[in-house]
Amino acid sequence: MGVFREIDSSGSDRASGDRRRHRKLVEDSIKKNIGGIIAEESIIGENKDKKIKIPIKGIKEYRFIYGKNKPGVGSGKGGEQRGDKIGSDQIQQGQGEQQAGNNEGEEVYETEITLEELINYLFDDLDLPYMDRKKFNEIESEKKFKRLGYQKKGIKPRLAKKRSVIEKIKREKATQRGKDVELETDGNEEERERFPFKEEDLRYYHIRNDIKRESNAVVICIMDTSSSMDISKKYIARSFYFLLYQFVRLKYVNVEVVFVSHSTVAKEVNEDEFFHRGESGGTYISSGYEKVLEIIEERYNPAIWNIYAFHCSDGDNWREDNEKAVKFAKKLCETCNLFGYGQISSSGYIPSSTIKSEFTSKVKYSNFSIVNMSRKEDIIPALKKMLEKEEGLGE
Amino acid sequence: MLMMEYTFKQLEEWDSKIYKIIESEGLDCFPQEYEICRYEDMICFEAYAGMPSRYPHWSFGKAYERKKTLYRYNLEGLPYEMVINSDPCIAYLMKDNTLLLQILTIAHVYGHNDFFKNNRLFAEGTRARNTIEMFKNHADRVRSYVSEPAIGYEKVERIMDAAHGLRYHTTRVIGLKELSIEEMKKRLLQKYHNDIKVEGPLDEKKDIPFPNLNKVPLEPTDDIMGFLIEYSKLEDWEKDIIEIVNEETKYFIPQIETKIMNEGWASYWHYKILNKLELPQSLHMEFLNRHNQVIRPFIGGINPYFVGFKMFEDIEKRYGLDKIFEVRKLERDQSFIRKYLTEDLCKDMNMFQYNKKGSDYVIEEISDKEGWKKIRDTLANNVGMEGIPYIRVVEVSTKDNLLTLEHEYDGRELDLTYAYETLKYLSTLWGGKVKLRTYINNVKKFITCNEDKTISITKF
Numbered sequence: 001m002g003v004f005r006e007i008d009s010s011g012s013d014r015a016s017g018d019r020r021r022h023r024k025l026v027e028d029s030i031k032k033n034i035g036g037i038i039a040e041e042s043i044i045g046e047n048k049d050k051k052i053k054i055p056i057k058g059i060k061e062y063r064f065i066y067g068k069n070k071p072g073v074g075s076g077k078g079g080e081q082r083g084d085k086i087g088s089d090q091i092q093q094g095q096g097e098q099q100a101g102n103n104e105g106e107e108v109y110e111t112e113i114t115l116e117e118l119i120n121y122l123f124d125d126l127d128l129p130y131m132d133r134k135k136f137n138e139i140e141s142e143k144k145f146k147r148l149g150y151q152k153k154g155i156k157p158r159l160a161k162k163r164s165v166i167e168k169i170k171r172e173k174a175t176q177r178g179k180d181v182e183l184e185t186d187g188n189e190e191e192r193e194r195f196p197f198k199e200e201d202l203r204y205y206h207i208r209n210d211i212k213r214e215s216n217a218v219v220i221c222i223m224d225t226s227s228s229m230d231i232s233k234k235y236i237a238r239s240f241y242f243l244l245y246q247f248v249r250l251k252y253v254n255v256e257v258v259f260v261s262h263s264t265v266a267k268e269v270n271e272d273e274f275f276h277r278g279e280s281g282g283t284y285i286s287s288g289y290e291k292v293l294e295i296i297e298e299r300y301n302p303a304i305w306n307i308y309a310f311h312c313s314d315g316d317n318w319r320e321d322n323e324k325a326v327k328f329a330k331k332l333c334e335t336c337n338l339f340g341y342g343q344i345s346s347s348g349y350i351p352s353s354t355i356k357s358e359f360t361s362k363v364k365y366s367n368f369s370i371v372n373m374s375r376k377e378d379i380i381p382a383l384k385k386m387l388e389k390e391e392g393l394g395e
Numbered sequence: 396m397l398m399m400e401y402t403f404k405q406l407e408e409w410d411s412k413i414y415k416i417i418e419s420e421g422l423d424c425f426p427q428e429y430e431i432c433r434y435e436d437m438i439c440f441e442a443y444a445g446m447p448s449r450y451p452h453w454s455f456g457k458a459y460e461r462k463k464t465l466y467r468y469n470l471e472g473l474p475y476e477m478v479i480n481s482d483p484c485i486a487y488l489m490k491d492n493t494l495l496l497q498i499l500t501i502a503h504v505y506g507h508n509d510f511f512k513n514n515r516l517f518a519e520g521t522r523a524r525n526t527i528e529m530f531k532n533h534a535d536r537v538r539s540y541v542s543e544p545a546i547g548y549e550k551v552e553r554i555m556d557a558a559h560g561l562r563y564h565t566t567r568v569i570g571l572k573e574l575s576i577e578e579m580k581k582r583l584l585q586k587y588h589n590d591i592k593v594e595g596p597l598d599e600k601k602d603i604p605f606p607n608l609n610k611v612p613l614e615p616t617d618d619i620m621g622f623l624i625e626y627s628k629l630e631d632w633e634k635d636i637i638e639i640v641n642e643e644t645k646y647f648i649p650q651i652e653t654k655i656m657n658e659g660w661a662s663y664w665h666y667k668i669l670n671k672l673e674l675p676q677s678l679h680m681e682f683l684n685r686h687n688q689v690i691r692p693f694i695g696g697i698n699p700y701f702v703g704f705k706m707f708e709d710i711e712k713r714y715g716l717d718k719i720f721e722v723r724k725l726e727r728d729q730s731f732i733r734k735y736l737t738e739d740l741c742k743d744m745n746m747f748q749y750n751k752k753g754s755d756y757v758i759e760e761i762s763d764k765e766g767w768k769k770i771r772d773t774l775a776n777n778v779g780m781e782g783i784p785y786i787r788v789v790e791v792s793t794k795d796n797l798l799t800l801e802h803e804y805d806g807r808e809l810d811l812t813y814a815y816e817t818l819k820y821l822s823t824l825w826g827g828k829v830k831l832r833t834y835i836n837n838v839k840k841f842i843t844c845n846e847d848k849t850i851s852i853t854k855f
Binding site for chain 2: 001002003004005006007013014015017018019020021022023025059060061062063064065066067068069070071072073074075076077078080081082083084085086087088
């Protein structure tokens with residue numbers, strides 16, 4: 001005969017420690033692969049609150065197991081014939097679990113995290129100090145109220161109801177204590193006297209107007225769309241801009257993005273055109289810079305806006321434009337918080353012009369940086385290098 | 396507190412009715428204890444294989460998250476019950492279950508209980524009386540290393556991860572007395588002297604080398620865990636962790652080896668008992684529904700409840716009731732299937748054999764006259780510990796501390812990604828270079844894990 005017991009473990013959670021450790025390991029593994037995950041094209045340009053599913057190879061418990069090229073046995077519905085195809089790799093995974101032995105299926109978890117979390121992981125990992133914002137760039141963006149406790153006088157809308165009830169109870173208790181002990185002992189609930197609120201019970205929130213200072217930022221993406229910028233180069237540029245935008249957005253409440261594309265002439269375009277429309281023809285880098293300076297002049301007063309400008313090109317500038325490009329680059333350095341030039345080179349191709357070396361030798365500003373990218377893996381180091389400039393700037 | 400649709404008193408009444416049937420049918424059980432728990436506790440018990448007092452390790456946290464996710468998305472139903480091989484036998488029942496499910500579970504649990512007490516592998520390979528104590532003791536030891544300032548969580552985890560990776564590589568034969576090193580040497584010498592004995596005057600003198608009695612290991616061994624405890628240069632606490640993992644594995648091996656039999660046996664009995672209970676009509680209908688859910692084929696896979704139930708029913712039909720008691724005592728899944736899976740059963744269960752062709756899985760054999768034996772043998776070779784590659788330590792070269800192992804190839808190749816990582820674990824525990832002889836794409840190869848944990852593959 002059995003003995004029955006009820007176990008009440010409510011409150012205790014035996015697994016919590018081991019779960020925490022497991023989650024930490026999962027997080028670490030996400031961080032380790034973050035470069036690859038974040039540079040995936042599918043998430044570029046998504047909303048930051050959007051949940052994305054990333055397949056995480058679960059923290060595997062490695063041991064010696066057989067590969068998949070071995071016979072297995074299963075139950076059917078009847079009528080199966082030799083040579084029938086019963087599935088491909090995908091389906092097989094689930095079945096592994098149910099096999100009598102210890103054959104575990106491939107463990108792939110899909111973890112849902114928001115893009116923001118992902119970005120946070122990334123920047124945690126880059127170990128960047130919090131940016132110092134320039135004071136004069138702060139603007140009063142919003143008026144908020146801040147509660148500072150309670151006061152006895154106030155206007156009706158600010159009545160603190162809970163607090164007032166507490167005060168009333170306090171007074172009630174105090175009154176009772178003063179009365180005869182007798183009354184308390186046979187204290188008949190029904191006959192308890194009504195005990196109304198008095199003016200002295202009422203409390204009001206003490207409130208102060210709080211001016212929140214916010215800072216605004218604009219990210220200006222400039223891209224060379226001449227014929228030499230092929231799809232893979234554009235992809236690198238795009239990933240880079242995406243991350244830069246995410247980073248700036250972490251730091252500022254209001255972030256605007258401006259897209260400028262140029263070949264020999266520049267124009268402001270929307271995001272879609274920026275990333276997808278190919279142009280042809282030659283390259284005047286200066287045209288892009290000039291356009292940006294124009295836009296800043298018109299819409300983004302550097303006194304109010306933190307400006308981040310970044311230019312991606314394959315470096316193939318027409319020689320006669322170099323001098324002008326250098327001149328405008330300097331001007332951009334003076335205007336922007338940060339100005340960067342990213343040279344995207346596909347392997348083996350050496351640009352005929354040397355706008356990069358022109359910049360290196362002639363544009364000497366502490367907030368100017370030049371980075372090189374040729375593969376997906378270079379994006380994050382490049383970003384890091386560039387943002388380190390920002391750090392230096394804060395000091 | 397959750398509302399239960401039954402009272403404790405009801406459970407006790409049904410239990411005593413069930414117990415009467417158990418006794419009259421001749422089942423032989425440990426004292427039985429039931430703990431009624433909440434859904435969250437059930438997930439927890441499952442994650443810790445029924446032992447919430449186990450040592451801390453992230454893999455249990457992972458198991459917990461995994462179960463919880465599967466239930467949340469309804470990919471897997473919650474188990475009705477969880478039974479622990481211990482004396483007294485402990486079973487967890489989930490509070491939210493219906494009365495009928497509890498009755499069904501109680502009957503099912505007695506089946507497991509009887510199996511634990513009587514099956515040879517459990518009787519010889521585990522000590523039911525010490526089970527709970529053993530797990531607690533292990534947990535205490537591991538926690539003491541974790542809290543030791545000179546050791547700490549991360550160091551313990553490093554060894555634990557590696558030990559988990561190799562845990563199934565322990566002696567497979569249950570109940571076998573292991574020879575001491577001295578006994579092994581003696582036996583080797585005896586064999587040598589027998590071998591060189593010249594029978595007649597005309598026989599040529601045999602050229603047999605004298606056995607190397609200093610060889611490590613003396614003879615190839617599949618007990619990699621034991622070998623590491625004996626010969627590695629690990630610190631005492633590290634060896635103790637291997638010992639702990641090894642002991643727990645030995646506790647679990649009988650369960651791994653008898654999954655089909657154990658579930659089949661418990662299902663056979665819950666079915667029989669509930670039919671004898673004279674359930675009221677409404678409960679009886681629910682019983683049939685639930686039973687059919689448990690005993691349903693997994694299309695394309697093996698449901699141990701289904702296969703085991705069918706087989707025990709068939710054995711009883713063919714050989715009588717006494718026979719099934721004998722079978723539950725002596726066999727394990729491999730021998731059970733080899734001996735008692737028949738052509739008719741294979742046909743009845745629509746069993747087929749598949750293999751991978753490219754990325755597709757294609758049916759190779761079906762349960763007809765030609766195919767069923769292959770199906771039976773393939774299944775027998777994939778159940779229990781047969782599903783785990785057989786790997787032995789062959790030798791240690793004293794010169795460079797290289798540990799050589801061999802994988803006994805039977806046509807099934809290792810998953811390479813897993814093999815690489817597992818070799819890294821082994822190299823961590825061994826403290827040096829490790830080399831595994833195996834087959835890759837049907838060609839004999841060596842996989843080497845160097846001291847810096849790089850992997851290289853060389854031709855044999």
